Amino acid sequence: MKYTIIAALIASATAFTAPKVEVPSAVKAAIAGAAVTAGVAVSPAFAGDVGAGEQVFNANCAACHAGGQNVIMPEKTLEKEALESYLAGGRNEKAVMTQVTNGKNAMPAFGGRLSDEDIANVASYVIATSEAGWEE
Numbered sequence: 001m002k003y004t005i006i007a008a009l010i011a012s013a014t015a016f017t018a019p020k021v022e023v024p025s026a027v028k029a030a031i032a033g034a035a036v037t038a039g040v041a042v043s044p045a046f047a048g049d050v051g052a053g054e055q056v057f058n059a060n061c062a063a064c065h066a067g068g069q070n071v072i073m074p075e076k077t078l079e080k081e082a083l084e085s086y087l088a089g090g091r092n093e094k095a096v097m098t099q100v101t102n103g104k105n106a107m108p109a110f111g112g113r114l115s116d117e118d119i120a121n122v123a124s125y126v127i128a129t130s131e132a133g134w135e136e
Helices: 002-013 025-038 050-060 062-068 080-086 093-102 116-132
Strands: none
Touching: 050 062, 050 116, 080 116, 093 116
């Protein structure tokens, strides 16, 4: 029964696609400038749109990962410490993109369902939200 409900939630969530949200170049420049000032490395190759990533996450990931949790494997949450421990490659956007694209264990691969841009955006959202702390 539990798996039937989860399968239904996943099936219904994948029917939705998030609209593309464009971040103005001035905002991107301000973020990059702030990161340099703060001494934080920003990788433009993986810098996705966090707002668009939240929409993709809510439509495709929240069925299993609402509030950064994990309904299948409770110890493998999207909390900062768990991502550092369990995510192959550590807690970074590239590692999240690999996990989302290819799947692993009970997590399905979204590489055929989501665009590379959507995956980059959701990775940015997951990393940013794990840093700030998930709301439950």
